Structure formats: structure tokens, C-alpha cells
Amino acid sequence: MDLIELFFIFLGTAVIVYYGVKLLLFSRMLFPKVFFPQPKNFFSSMGEWAVVTGASEGIGRAYAFEFIIKVKKTKKTFCVLCLCKLHFRLPQLAEQGMNVVIMSRTKATLDQVAKKIGDTTGRKVKVIVTDFMKENVFGEIEDQLRDLNIGVLVNNVGMLPRVIPCKFLESAELDQTITKLINCNVKTVAKMCKIILPGMDNRGKGVILNMSSGVASVPFPLYTLYAASKVFVERFSQALQAEYKDKGIIIQAVSPFGVSTRMAAYAETSFVTLSPEGFVKSSLQYIRAGDKTHGSICHMVLGWLLQSIPPKVLCSESMLHSLQDYVKKKTAPKSAAQAAFVNKGN
Known part of the structure; x- marks a missing residue:
């Protein structure tokens, strides 16, 4: 077994251990009352x-x-x-x-x-x-x-x-x-x-x-x-x-x-x-x-x-335009309803 093969075995093991630990830490979040208990007082x-x-x-x-x-x-x-x-x-x-x-x-x-x-x-x-x-x-x-x-x-x-x-x-x-x-x-x-x-x-x-x-x-x-x-x-x-x-x-x-x-x-x-x-x-x-x-x-x-x-995807022009369009679409009905309510009240 040459050094290159040993290197990749070590690298693969390190990656598995790293993500295994992260998964274990994340799993604690599923049971906060067990892993992060708070006394009544x-x-x-x-x-x-x-x-x-x-x-x-x-x-x-x-x-x-x-x-x-x-x-x-x-x-x-x-x-x-x-x-x-x-x-x-x-x-x-x-x-x-x-x-x-x-x-x-x-x-x-x-x-x-x-x-x-x-x-x-x-x-x-x-x-x-x-x-x-x-x-x-x-x-x-x-x-x-x-x-x-x-x-x-x-x-x-x-x-x-x-x-x-x-x-x-x-x-x-x-x-x-x-x-x-x-x-x-x-x-x-x-x-x-x-x-x-x-x-x-x-x-x-x-x-x-x-x-x-x-x-x-x-x-x-x-x-x-x-x-x-x-x-x-x-x-x-x-x-x-x-x-x-x-x-x-x-x-x-x-x-x-x-x-x-x-x-x-x-x-x-x-x-x-x-x-x-x-x-x-x-x-x-x-x-x-x-x-x-x-x-x-x-x-x-x-x-x-x-x-x-x-980051290049998240900050791309197409993504930014999509975000603006999405928010406008989601908020437009509520904005229109609020405006109608204000006008009715006036």
C-alpha cells in the first residue's frame, strides 16, 4: 500500500468522523429537553x-x-x-x-x-x-x-x-x-x-x-x-x-x-x-x-x-430578481387588503 493510498484512506476516515460528529451534535437538537434540560427554577x-x-x-x-x-x-x-x-x-x-x-x-x-x-x-x-x-x-x-x-x-x-x-x-x-x-x-x-x-x-x-x-x-x-x-x-x-x-x-x-x-x-x-x-x-x-x-x-x-x-449562486442577478418577485407576490395581497381597509376606514 503506497503513501497516496494511505493518504486517501486517512482523508476519507477523517471526513466520515467529521460529519459523524456533526450529525451526532445535530441529533441533540431533536431532543432539547433531554440534552439541554432546565430546572423549574x-x-x-x-x-x-x-x-x-x-x-x-x-x-x-x-x-x-x-x-x-x-x-x-x-x-x-x-x-x-x-x-x-x-x-x-x-x-x-x-x-x-x-x-x-x-x-x-x-x-x-x-x-x-x-x-x-x-x-x-x-x-x-x-x-x-x-x-x-x-x-x-x-x-x-x-x-x-x-x-x-x-x-x-x-x-x-x-x-x-x-x-x-x-x-x-x-x-x-x-x-x-x-x-x-x-x-x-x-x-x-x-x-x-x-x-x-x-x-x-x-x-x-x-x-x-x-x-x-x-x-x-x-x-x-x-x-x-x-x-x-x-x-x-x-x-x-x-x-x-x-x-x-x-x-x-x-x-x-x-x-x-x-x-x-x-x-x-x-x-x-x-x-x-x-x-x-x-x-x-x-x-x-x-x-x-x-x-x-x-x-x-x-x-x-x-x-x-x-x-x-x-455564494455565486446565492448572489447572482437571477437569484436576486427571483427573491424580489417572490416577496412581492407574497406581500401584494396583504398590502392590497390593508390599503382597502384603510380606505374603507377613511
Whole structure:
């Protein structure tokens, strides 16, 4: 047996072992309750309070109402404060008696959510109205959170410049869009961590969940600004986890693909496009699964498939035109229906 033959045998064995290990690691994701178990007091053991940014609609609202349902099953007290466009629910937090801080820029909607929580549970509800797309909003937030024992932070707030994808220079009011998107998607994540992480560091425990997106897995033309901002969220989260995991703090980037929210033009739910409630229930099972999760099995498979497509194919002109046509086709009926509703209302 010559050296060349030995080389190929060794190479083949290495490839088999490599993909065997990857398959074994992936198989753990099929049984999160077995491989990533959470004790009943997991969240409450981290601290007295949870803070969630964004609470008025979409995934965030689904999280909030799931939280309310869970609250009815417990006699423990909680408090709710509301932060911007919530995209995350924390049912276990209520089940285990954590106090919760939420925020949003939409006061009317938040008041409705707060009333619902109050009517349903009889508990105390506080609302903070803030717009993370603006400058200089964090001083007041820090004052409101200063004396709280915060065990969980969910950085969920985010903005998508427009649903219909377009090239960078075709974006309307590009200068303003850049500023708003960086403030909302990038600056907010770093600032909220800066406010809350020191307390977790001092206590040696805590959980931070930063909402990214599946589109951050690869360069994603036509959603350039949005995808790039979510790359920041992923890398920032993974680096922070490396810095603070020895302190007992869990920091994770959550990167979903399709979820039926306003940001996705309320796409119909399917095996690929999850309801906000379905995504929330699934993603919370993977908090102990590493510094990044797609939040569900179908989205994990989508992430793998997306990364398997050659960049030249993914970024080709024909692919970009197909993406634009697909999104326009999917969103046109909803846009027309919404316009008709507005006109009828007027």
C-alpha cells in the first residue's frame, strides 16, 4: 500500500468522523429537553427581574400573552414594564415568579397589553414608552432599571427598512434609514448589555438573549443593512459569551428565519414559517444549547441549506430578481387588503 493510498484512506476516515460528529451534535437538537434540560427554577434563580425590549406586537406580543396565560397558574407576584417592538416571550419567567420589564414606542398598544395583563391577573403593570430608533434614550432607561436585580435580558427590538427587498442605494431616505437602523438594531443591543451586564457580572449569573436573524448566516443582498446589523448581533453575542461564560452568565444569539409577524408581512404559517407562539415555545428550549440558536429544528435545517448554497449562486442577478418577485407576490395581497381597509376606514 503506497503513501497516496494511505493518504486517501486517512482523508476519507477523517471526513466520515467529521460529519459523524456533526450529525451526532445535530441529533441533540431533536431532543432539547433531554440534552439541554432546565430546572423549574432556572430563570428565577438568575435574579428577581427580567427585561425584554419590544412588546407591542409580533413575536413580542405573543410572548407577552403567553406569559399572561402562564401567570394565571401561579400565585407569585410580578411586575411588567414595557420596552420597543417586543419579539420574545418568557412564559417560564412568570411561572417561576420573576418580575418583568418590557418596553415599546407604541403607547396605545402597550396600554392595551397592560390592561389585559391587569384584568387577567390582577397584578401590577408598569409601562415605559421609548423609541430605540432615536438618540439619547438610554439615560432614562438606566435610571428606571438602576436598583433592580435583573437576571434575564432579552434584546428583541429591531427594525427592517422595508419588506420588499431592494438594493442599498434604492432605499428611500437612506441617510435617515442608516441612522435609525443602527440605533435600533445595533446600538440598542450594546447599550442594554452595558446597562444590565455589570449586575450579572457582580452576582455571577444571568441570561442575555439577543435577537438576530437567519439572514445573518450568509451575505444577503437586497436586505444588506438589515442582514449586516444582525451579523453584529451574532458576533457581539458570541464574543460576550466567550468573555463571561466563566462567570456563570449565558449569552445567546437567537437567529430565526420565517416567523409570521408584521416584519414578514404576516406570511401564512407553515412548516417553514412559524407562528410567533410556536417559535417562542421552541426557542426557549435551546437556551442552554450554545452561543447561537436558530430556535427550531426547521430553521436549523434552513440555516444549513442556506450555507450550503455557493455564494455565486446565492448572489447572482437571477437569484436576486427571483427573491424580489417572490416577496412581492407574497406581500401584494396583504398590502392590497390593508390599503382597502384603510380606505374603507377613511
